[in-house]
Amino acid sequence: MATTAPAEALLEAPADGWRHRYARHPVATFLLWRVAAGILTLLVVTMVIFAVLQIIPGNVTQIVLGRNATPDRIAAINASLHLNESVPTRYLSFLGGVVTGHFGDSSAALAQGQTLSVWHAIRTPLGNSLVLAGITTVLFIPLSLFFGMVAALRAGRPTDSILSLTALTLGAMPEFLIGTLLIVIFFAQLNLLPPVSLIPAGQTPLGNPKELVLPVLTLLGVSTAFGSRLLRASMIEVLGEDFVAMARLNGYRERRVVFRYALRNALAPSAQILAQQIQYLIGGIIVVESVFSYPGIGSKLVQAIQVRDTQMVTIIATIIAAIYILINILADLAVVLLVPKLRTRA
Amino acid sequence: MGGIELVADVAGLRVETPGGDPILEDVTLGLRRGAVLGLVGESGSGKTTTGLALLGYTQGGATITSGEIRLDGKGVPATSDRAMRKRRGRDITYVPQNPGRALNPSLRIGQAVSEMLRAHGDADAAPGSVAGALASVGLPASDEFQRRYPHQLSGGQQQRVCIAVSVVCEPPIVVLDEPTTGLDVVTQARIIDELIRLRSEHQISMIYISHDLAVVAQVADRIAVMYAGRVIEEGPAQKILRAPRHPYTRGLLASVPDHLRPRVLEPMAGVSAAVGERPQGCAFAPRCPLCVDECKRAVPELTPIGEDHWSRCRRAELVTAPVLAPLALEHRQGITSQEVLTVSHLRAEHRGRGHSVVAARDISFAVARGECVGLVGESGSGKTTIARAVAGLHPPTAGEIRLHDKPLAPNARSRTREERRSVQMVFQNPGDALNPRHTVRDAIARPARLLRRLGGTEADTEVERLLELVRLPQRVAGRYPSELSGGERQRIGIARALASEPELIICDEVTSALDVSVQAAVLKLLGDLKDELGLSLLFITHDLGVVATIADSLLVLERGDVCEQGSVQSVFDSPQHPYTQGLMAAAPSITAVLEQRDDLQGGASTEPRVAAGRPPSRASGQAT
Numbered sequence: 008m009a010t011t012a013p014a015e016a017l018l019e020a021p022a023d024g025w026r027h028r029y030a031r032h033p034v035a036t037f038l039l040w041r042v043a044a045g046i047l048t049l050l051v052v053t054m055v056i057f058a059v060l061q062i063i064p065g066n067v068t069q070i071v072l073g074r075n076a077t078p079d080r081i082a083a084i085n086a087s088l089h090l091n092e093s094v095p096t097r098y099l100s101f102l103g104g105v106v107t108g109h110f111g112d113s114s115a116a117l118a119q120g121q122t123l124s125v126w127h128a129i130r131t132p133l134g135n136s137l138v139l140a141g142i143t144t145v146l147f148i149p150l151s152l153f154f155g156m157v158a159a160l161r162a163g164r165p166t167d168s169i170l171s172l173t174a175l176t177l178g179a180m181p182e183f184l185i186g187t188l189l190i191v192i193f194f195a196q197l198n199l200l201p202p203v204s205l206i207p208a209g210q211t212p213l214g215n216p217k218e219l220v221l222p223v224l225t226l227l228g229v230s231t232a233f234g235s236r237l238l239r240a241s242m243i244e245v246l247g248e249d250f251v252a253m254a255r256l257n258g259y260r261e262r263r264v265v266f267r268y269a270l271r272n273a274l275a276p277s278a279q280i281l282a283q284q285i286q287y288l289i290g291g292i293i294v295v296e297s298v299f300s301y302p303g304i305g306s307k308l309v310q311a312i313q314v315r316d317t318q319m320v321t322i323i324a325t326i327i328a329a330i331y332i333l334i335n336i337l338a339d340l341a342v343v344l345l346v347p348k349l350r351t352r353a
Numbered sequence: 354m355g356g357i358e359l360v361a362d363v364a365g366l367r368v369e370t371p372g373g374d375p376i377l378e379d380v381t382l383g384l385r386r387g388a389v390l391g392l393v394g395e396s397g398s399g400k401t402t403t404g405l406a407l408l409g410y411t412q413g414g415a416t417i418t419s420g421e422i423r424l425d426g427k428g429v430p431a432t433s434d435r436a437m438r439k440r441r442g443r444d445i446t447y448v449p450q451n452p453g454r455a456l457n458p459s460l461r462i463g464q465a466v467s468e469m470l471r472a473h474g475d476a477d478a479a480p481g482s483v484a485g486a487l488a489s490v491g492l493p494a495s496d497e498f499q500r501r502y503p504h505q506l507s508g509g510q511q512q513r514v515c516i517a518v519s520v521v522c523e524p525p526i527v528v529l530d531e532p533t534t535g536l537d538v539v540t541q542a543r544i545i546d547e548l549i550r551l552r553s554e555h556q557i558s559m560i561y562i563s564h565d566l567a568v569v570a571q572v573a574d575r576i577a578v579m580y581a582g583r584v585i586e587e588g589p590a591q592k593i594l595r596a597p598r599h600p601y602t603r604g605l606l607a608s609v610p611d612h613l614r615p616r617v618l619e620p621m622a623g624v625s626a627a628v629g630e631r632p633q634g635c636a637f638a639p640r641c642p643l644c645v646d647e648c649k650r651a652v653p654e655l656t657p658i659g660e661d662h663w664s665r666c667r668r669a670e671l672v673t674a675p676v677l678a679p680l681a682l683e684h685r686q687g688i689t690s691q692e693v694l695t696v697s698h699l700r701a702e703h704r705g706r707g708h709s710v711v712a713a714r715d716i717s718f719a720v721a722r723g724e725c726v727g728l729v730g731e732s733g734s735g736k737t738t739i740a741r742a743v744a745g746l747h748p749p750t751a752g753e754i755r756l757h758d759k760p761l762a763p764n765a766r767s768r769t770r771e772e773r774r775s776v777q778m779v780f781q782n783p784g785d786a787l788n789p790r791h792t793v794r795d796a797i798a799r800p801a802r803l804l805r806r807l808g809g810t811e812a813d814t815e816v817e818r819l820l821e822l823v824r825l826p827q828r829v830a831g832r833y834p835s836e837l838s839g840g841e842r843q844r845i846g847i848a849r850a851l852a853s854e855p856e857l858i859i860c861d862e863v864t865s866a867l868d869v870s871v872q873a874a875v876l877k878l879l880g881d882l883k884d885e886l887g888l889s890l891l892f893i894t895h896d897l898g899v900v901a902t903i904a905d906s907l908l909v910l911e912r913g914d915v916c917e918q919g920s921v922q923s924v925f926d927s928p929q930h931p932y933t934q935g936l937m938a939a940a941p942s943i944t945a946v947l948e949q950r951d952d953l954q955g956g957a958s959t960e961p962r963v964a965a966g967r968p969p970s971r972a973s974g975q976a977t
Contacts, residue, residue, distance in 0.1 A: 248454065249451060249454035249455045250456055250457045250458070252412070253447070253456075253515075254457070255410070255438075255441075256441055256442075256447045256449075257441065257446065257469055257472065258438050258439060258441035258443065258472060258473060259442075261438075272458065272459055345459065346459070347458065347459055347502040347504070348458065351502055351504075351505060
C-alpha cells in the first residue's frame with residue numbers, strides 16, 4: 008500500500024482536455040484512484056483467502072459430523088455445499104453473492120442440515136467488535152497526541168523521562184499480560200469491575216459500560232504507548248524546524264506556535280503509522296476478546312476456522328480486509344489533506 | 354558614541370553554550386536611527402547569535418550570561434519572557450536566511466501575512482492590508498497568489514514574503530540574517546534594491562548580517578566586523594572598505610574576489626578557531642602578521658581610532674589597505690596548448706514521466722592543457738548537468754565528449770580505467786562528498802589504489818605527498834571528516850581528486866559552501882596546482898568574482914543555452930549578450946560600490962542598481 012506518495016500520480020497531469028478536469032480537483036481524483044485500487048486489492052485478497060482455504064487440511068463435513076460421517080452423507084452434504092464444483096466456479100458464485108449482499112449460509116450449519124445465515128450469525132459480534140475498536144480509537148488518538156506533545160515540549164526533562172519510560176514499558180507488554188494485570192487489580196483486589204465481559208444476547212455493549220472498561224483500557228495501553236512515542240518523535244523534529252523558531256521570533260503566542268505550527272505539521276508523518284496502529288487494533292482485539300470473553304468477531308472467526316466453515320471464514324476475513332483497506336485510504340486521505348504539497352501543483 | 358541617537362545598543366554581550374564555552378565574548382555595537390549597520394563575519398564569528406540576541410532569543414540552549422541590550426532605550430532581558438515576546442514582531446523583527454524553511458508549509462501566504470497583522474497590528478486590520486503588504490515587496494497582490502502555499506513560490510518570492518511579514522507592522526528595527534544567500538545574483542540585486550527602498554519609505558533601521566562584504570557594501574552605512582565572538586572593527590562603511598584598521602578586516606578585503614577588478618587574492622594564514630578552542634588574548638593573534646607578544650597575552654579593547662571608527666587592534670595604525678596585483682590576463686589569453694577535453698554539440702535532458710526537460714542545448718567548448726574553463730550560470734542554467742555529463746554521471750542525449758580526441762563513453766562505468774583516472778571531480782558540499790566512515794587516508798588512497806594500481810605502502814606515500822600538496826598537516830590523515838572544518842574537508846576532496854593524477858578536474862561549485870577567506874585559500878591552491886602540474890580545470894560556479902579569479906575562459910549559460918563564450922578578459926571587458934550584461938550589473942562588487950560613492954560624493958546609495966542596466970566601468974590592469 009503506498010505510504011509515501013499517494014497523490015503524485017495526478018500532479019503531473021498536464022492541463023489539456025479531460026485531464027484538466029481531474030487536475031482541478033486533486034483530492035477528489037486521488038480518492039477515486041485509491042478507492043478503485045482498494046477494490047482491486049480486496050478482490051485479490053478474497054482470491055488468496057479462497058485459495059488458502061482449499062489448501063488447509065480438514066473438511067467441514069467430516070469435522071462437523073464427526074463420528075456420524077458416513078461416505079454417503081459426506082458425499083451428499085458436499086454436493087449441497089457445492090464442494091464438487093471447480094474452485095473458480097465456487098469463487099465466482101461467492102463473489103456474486105458478496106456483491107449482491109448475499110453472504111450465504113454457514114457451511115458448518117449446512118453440514119448439520121441446518122441453515123444459518125452468515126450475516127445473522129456475525130451481525131452482533133461484528134457490532135460488538137466495532138464498538139470496542141471505535142471507542143479505543145476515539146480515545147487513543149487524542150491521548151497519544153496529548154502525551155506525545157507534552158513529552159516533546161518537555162523533552163529531556165523529568166516529565167519526558169517518566170512518560171517515555173511508561174510508554175516503553177506498556178508497549179513491551181503483550182495485551183493478555185496487561186489485560187490480566189488489570190483484572191487482578193480491578194477485580195481481584197479492588198472488586199470494582201467485572202473480569203469478563205459477558206454481554207447477554209440482544210443487548211449492546213454500550214448498555215453495559217462496565218463490561219467495556221477493562222478491555223478498552225487494555226487496548227489503550229498498547230496503542231497509546233506506541234502512538235505517543237511516535238508523536239513525540241515527530242513533534243521534536245518539527246519543533247526544531249526553522250518555521251517554528253520563526254513563529255516565535257515573530258512574537259506569536261506560544262499556544263498558537265505549538266498547535267498550528269508544530270503539531271499541525273507533526274501529524275502528517277504520523278498519520279500513516281497511526282493508521283497501522285488502528286489496523287493492529289483489529290488483530291489485538293482478538294486476543295483481548297479472548298482474555299475477557301468478550302463476544303466479538305474474533306472468537307467467531309477462530310471458531311469458524313476450527314470447523315473449517317469456509318463460508319463464514321471467507322466472509323469474516325473479507326470484511327476485516329475491507330476495513331483494513333478503508334483505514335489505509337482514510338490515512339492516505341488525511342496525509343494529503345494535511346500536507347498541501349501533495350495536493351497542489353508547485 | 355555620545356550625542357548620536359541609538360535605536361539599538363549592545364554593550365559587552367556575552368553568550369555561552371550550555372557547556373560554558375563562549376559563543377559571544379564582549380560584543381558592543383550601536384545601530385543609529387534610520388541607518389543600516391552591516392554585521393560582517395564568517396561562520397563561527399557569532400553574527401547570527403548577535404542578531405538573535407537583539408530579539409531576546411537564543412538557539413540550541415545557549416544563554417546570555419552578561420552584557421546589556423537596549424532597544425530604543427528599553428532593556429532586553431537575558432531570559433526570554435512574556436514581555437519580550439510582545440516586543441518581538443512589534444519593536445523588532447527578523448528576516449531569516451533560508452526563507453523556504455522559515456515559512457509554515459501548511460499555511461497559505463495570505464494567512465502568513467495576516468497572522469502577523471493580527472498578532473501585532475490593529476485588531477481589525479483592513480482587508481486590503483495583506484494585499485498592500487505583498488505589493489510593497491513587489492509581489493502580486495491577487496487572491497490567487499495569497500492562496501498559494503510556500504512550496505509554490507520561488508526562492509526569491511519566498512524571501513519577499515518573509516520581508517513583507519517583517520515590515521507589515523512597521524517595526525522600527527529589522528534584523529536581516531543573510532537574506533540573499535542562496536538566491537541567484539539577479540534576484541539578490543532586486544531584493545537589495547527592495548530593501549533600500551523600504552528603508553527610505555518606512556524609516557526602518559536595519560542590521561544586515563552577511564559574510565559577503567560585497568553585498569554588505571551596497572546597503573550599509575556603517576559596518577561592524579566580527580571575529581571569534583567579538584566585534585573587532587566598527588566604523589563608517591566607506592572608511593572600512595577603503596582603509597581598514599584591523600588585520601582581519603584587511604585580510605577579508607584581500608580575500609574577496611571582484612569581477613570588476615580580477616586580482617591575485619591574498620588568503621589569510623590559518624583557520625578561525627572554533628567555539629571553545631579560542632586562544633587567550635587576541636583571537637586573531639595566531640594568524641596575524643602584525644602580532645606581538647602583548648597581543649597573545651591580553652585581549653585588546655575596542656578603542657576609537659578615528660571619527661566614529663573603532664578597532665580592537667593594538668597596532669591599528671599599522672594596518673594598510675590591501676593592494677593586490679591584478680591577474681595577468683594577457684597571459685591567460687594565450688593558451689594554445691593541446692586540447693585535453695573537447696565537447697561538441699552536447700545535449701542533455703532530464704526525463705520525467707512522459708515528458709523531458711532540456712537541461713543543456715548544443716554546448717560546445719574545449720579545455721586545453723593547463724587551462725581553466727568556467728561554466729557560469731544561475732540555478733537551472735544547466736551547468737551542473739554539463740559537468741555531470743563530462744564526468745560520466747549523466748549520459749547526454751546528443752553530442753560528443755572527447756578526451757585527447759578519443760570519444761568518451763557517456764557512462765562512467767563504461768569508460769576505461771585510464772579514462773576514469775584522467776577525469777576526476779570535486780563536489781560542492783565536502784561534508785556530503787566524503788564517506789563519513791572512511792578516514793582521510795582511506796578516502797585519498799582509494800583512487801590511487803584503484804585507478805593507479807598502487808600497492809599499500811606506495812599508496813600511503815602518495816597520501817603524504819598529496820596532503821602536502823593541498824597544504825594540510827600530516828596528522829589529519831588518521832582523522833574522520835566529521836572532525837575537520839569545511840575548508841579542510843574541501844582540500845581533502847581536492848587531494849582525493851588529485852590522487853589518480855588526473856589531467857582534468859571538474860570542480861562543481863567547490864567554494865560555494867565555504868567562507869570567503871577559506872574560498873580564497875582554496876582558489877589560490879587550485880590556481881597553484883594548475884600552474885605547477887599543468888592541470889586542466891572545468892570550473893562550475895554562479896559567482897562572477899570567483900570565475901574572474903580562477904578561469905582563463907568561460908561560458909555563460911542561461912537556461913541550457915550558451916549565451917556568451919570566450920576568454921575571461923574579452924567577456925568581462927565587453928559583454929555582448931544582455932544576459933551577461935545583466936549578470937555583471939547585478940553581481941555585487943566592492944569596487945563598483947566605491948566608484949559609485951565617489952560619483953555621488955559620499956552618503957549611502959539610494960538608487961537601484963539593476964534598473965541602471967549598464968555594468969559599471971571596468972578598467973583592467975589597475976590595482977585596487
